[in-house]
Amino acid sequence: MTVDLQPARRATSKDVAASAGVSRSTVSQILNGDERFPAETRARVRAAAEALNYRPSRAGRALVTGLSDIVVLVVPHATFGPHLQDSVDRITGASATAGMSVVVRFARMQDETTLTSVLDLRPAAVVDFGVFTSQQRERIEASGTLVVPRRAYATEAADPDPIDIEIGRIQVRELLRNGPRRLVYAALEDKRLDPFGPPRLEGIRREAREHGLELPLTPRIPLDVHGATKTLKEVRDKAGTGPLGICAYNDDVAIAVVAASRELGLRVPEDVAVIGVDRTAVGQLVSPRLSTVAIDQPLLMDALVQELAGLSTRGADVDSRPHELDLGRVLELVRGETT
Amino acid sequence: MTVDLQPARRATSKDVAASAGVSRSTVSQILNGDERFPAETRARVRAAAEALNYRPSRAGRALVTGLSDIVVLVVPHATFGPHLQDSVDRITGASATAGMSVVVRFARMQDETTLTSVLDLRPAAVVDFGVFTSQQRERIEASGTLVVPRRAYATEAADPDPIDIEIGRIQVRELLRNGPRRLVYAALEDKRLDPFGPPRLEGIRREAREHGLELPLTPRIPLDVHGATKTLKEVRDKAGTGPLGICAYNDDVAIAVVAASRELGLRVPEDVAVIGVDRTAVGQLVSPRLSTVAIDQPLLMDALVQELAGLSTRGADVDSRPHELDLGRVLELVRGETT
DNA sequence: TGCTGCTGGTGTCACGTGTCAATAGCGATG
């Protein structure tokens, strides 16, 4: 038995054409969804393509269209929790169906090289999880690439994402359940990594105002015992000895706050109530078990996927209005032992 | 002032050629490092390319070479801890210098669609963090793509990665520090996600044998209190009431073990000693603070980057022998309160 | 018949690049 050592040349549209007994351009048009060919011919070409396991060359296609069939997910560093991984899965699966390749790019915010790099890739679509400024988005769109925002229904870039606003509000309401507290927003140490901070803080502010409370303090909490303890101590010095209500950026930060409280001999939740975001597995394993806000990522992703779907049916105007998300379905309060 | 609304056509090699007053093929050859042109011409062409901000079209290049300049990092799902993100950073930075675009693909193990998808991308190189079987690797290499293994110096695919073996040994030695214990390897619940389990278990086995101990039990620990407790109880039923020494797959699993011990009223570390891997921030924040094995990811990555470097200087044979890693520098025991 | 319109399909161009045989110029050699 002889083995061909050639790198297994892929079938091209030419091969399909020969096999189906038509011209190459016929193949191209049928495979791109041209309806005007009779059903019999279309079936024959499709069968031949199938039989030869034909997959159009990305390079060839990209060369002529000016776009590739790559979808780039641009994710800010700190965001990548375990749940986001599920989200990526979701998008990957859906896009594979549409013949797109999904690929992830991590980025620091306000990093110009990321923009260059994404532009170089000339992707069909960019899913932006909050890395780019609206100006950068425009540059990407100007190059013919679809930019799908996380905030699918934000009318203006300046509008804070209603989801993040709602997260802040839920956190505050839970913290205030057993009486008033001095509110604190515990941000990530590295502000550059935090695209969600400002809108969440805005939600916290609004809810605080409605309860007639002072505006929240906004310390940045490092993820180590010593640093977190030091920061929490400073917060106490500033806020006085009354009970604190701390909205954490995520469950990791919340755990840091719990650790710092333990270090300072403060009781949780009596002296320091804290609530995270994400419902990570670890957050439910530690003692005291974290109160947190769970986000239904798959649901959020499906909204994106719907927008992406427009890519496969090129030009055909599917109903691509971003459907309104029901916030109540996306967010869920998980009550633990820290509030 | 008139603004051009055109999608800002990129400069092509033709533009560079016109600007430098040479032919397009001259540009192509000089920019690809052909030495036989006189220094003056080379400088002129380079300057023109620079001035026009010329970047060769990936599509055009891919079409003719059959390869793209994309580097794909294939990462198994469960592996993606916070540190691996740093690793990706490292590779991205280094590859950007070489003109490569780094991109991440998540994968379940033994997933055929991942292979197809990677093959479709026709990347210049694939960095495999343990997703592909050696047979799949061969298929990728057959298509002309460089496959860079994490285990840079494994001579045979069947060889367990010495790093993982060493991790297992370090864990066991630390667990046995205060006397003999019944050893347990706490794996992830989903075995498909775990490329490192088998080699680590092998390290644990070897160390156990050298200490004259029984072979370890290998329960799979779910990441929730109820499930972890149930599993730990079963382990105890099987192992008897003597002290347990548990090597966890990572810090998250270790935290689950601690939670289960708490639930069962077992003392840590007296009744149940446990040690993780990764030194996550959270692991150092919880109480009791985790004992764990830290991996110097950047160091590991540099070994990979070195291999990748061969890609930019095409054909020129740089010294691409994977340099021997000093295990002692890569791994570090972090003693917490759980051993 | 001559014209129109429709159906089913084809030929050709353009995209941007890398490779390589070929060439023009030019001094040196026989």
Add this chain to the structure above:
DNA sequence: CATCGCTATTGACACGTGACACCAGCAGCA
């Protein structure tokens, strides 16, 4: 002077695709 060899450079081709103008054949109609 003819030939050779060397240097610097170029022209032409191939890669695989999508778009689009175009064509053959045929039916319908005045």
